[in-house]
Amino acid sequence: MKASKIRTENLNKVFHTRHQDIYAVKDANIDIREGEFVSLIGPSGCGKSTIIRMIDDIIKPTSGSIYIDGKEITSYKRIPKEINQKMGFIFQLPNLFPWLTVRENVGIACRIYKIRDEGTQRYIDELLEMAGLTEYQNAYPAEISGGVMQRIGVIRAMVHKPEILLMDEPFGALDAMTREKLDMEILDIWKKLGTTVIFITHNVEEAVLLSDRVYVMGTNPGRITREITLDLERPRSLDLLTERKFQDYCAELTECIGHVDLRKVK
Amino acid sequence: MKGNKKWLNIVSPVILLIVILVCWELYVAVSGIDARILPAPHVILSKLGERFMRDLSGDFLYTIQVILIGYCISIPSGILLAALCSQSKLVTKAITPVLILMVVIPMLTLVPILQLWYGYVMKVRIIVVICQAVPIICLNTLRGFTKVETAKRELFRSMGAGRFKTFVKLIFPNALPQVFVGLKLGCIFSTIAAMSADLAASNEGLGSRISVYSGMLMTDMAYGTIIVVALIGIVLFMIVAYIEKKVVIWIK
Ligand SMILES: Nc1ncnc2c1ncn2[C@@H]1O[C@H](COP(=O)(O)OP(=O)(O)OP(=O)(O)O)[C@@H](O)[C@H]1O
């Protein structure tokens, strides 16, 4: 069994707002091995984004620990560059910079991390090619469609060759057809690069189609309620969608999520 | 279609201007109003053409210098001040009403005080221009510096970017449209401030010319001088707007 890549220990996050304290994440324990593809699934507001935002040091946890490659990171005020650089974050919305061209948007991490070796430009070419964006590379974000923008958001997170990809519902805003297509592209990339992935979604099929393992989350307080390991063949294709085993997993997951919601109502 | 529209942008204001001038011309001719109160446009223009080089060119150069030097000092000062203030929410909150106050106060009130200190020199008027232009540039730039989408800030945070990098690569380019709003208002404010300083200091400059000409009931030349001032303002504005178009290419 491969080494643990990302691990959290009793991770908690409380947001203090003017009216109330929101327990966004309560005692989350996750353990993800190197090269694994893991999904976080759950209803809106259950703290999915909050968990990976804490892992990427965008926000600090209220208590608990996060280990990246066995190294504790929550005690740092800002995590060291070499750990930060291991991670790439893909946002819920494309979040592109309108003043940069597509190519410059993709390369922004290299500018921030000061990666200037000659391979970089070639790697950007490769990523653009892989995502079918070569023809758009000199366009500005205002000139392109939503699906294309989201692809840019995805390859932008990879340009510094991170070992970990944190994806926050990258295709949530897209139509089902485009999403399935991009899901398959994600699998291709994941296989090619061997990165460890945490993928957030609230779409059950998407989670089953992509993942090795799924953490189910519930709301109020946001917490992990179930963990399901998916015993499905790889490589996966869209043909899987019609298979019995796939549909069983989907039903099981849907039930878990529904169950959680019912408990919340009570 | 697009070319057509561009063409309209220039032609329609010109047509409007011509219509106004024709109405003015007709009104003066029909009503027989005293030329010392309202001279006809053609009289103003011909007088101006006739006397500009002899009577006005010196004041013209003087005022242009005041405006340009003042404006060119105000641009980096206003932006730098905004950059510094934007580093702290508290300072931003504290300085915003002060800036608004300074925008509203006509700075020509400084002229007598400054002249006590420095005497009758150009520096006094340049200071007036700076005091009027810096607040409006700073105010708008500051608004740009403090309004950055959270998601974009988070992306920079996720890349571990420090304060300086975040400013240079995110906050500044993100604020550029707002910076240019400040710069465009700044050149108008500079022109107005130079005029008012001329009026208050009254011995050189186009502003003092206007009051001299009106005093001597040379209304046509007073109007002519006003036209020259307006042209300075418009040309400056157009130059800044042109640069904006070349820089802020992502907003159509
Ligand atoms: N900065 C914040 N201040 C206050 N409350 C917050 C903040 N960020 C998140 N929350 C709250 O924390 C809870 C979890 O939010 P989070 O964004 O992690 O949910 P999510 O599972 O990603 O939901 P979605 O699927 O809608 O993206 C929500 O109740 C949200 O309102």
Ligand SMILES: [Mg+2]
């Ligand atoms: Mg979310």
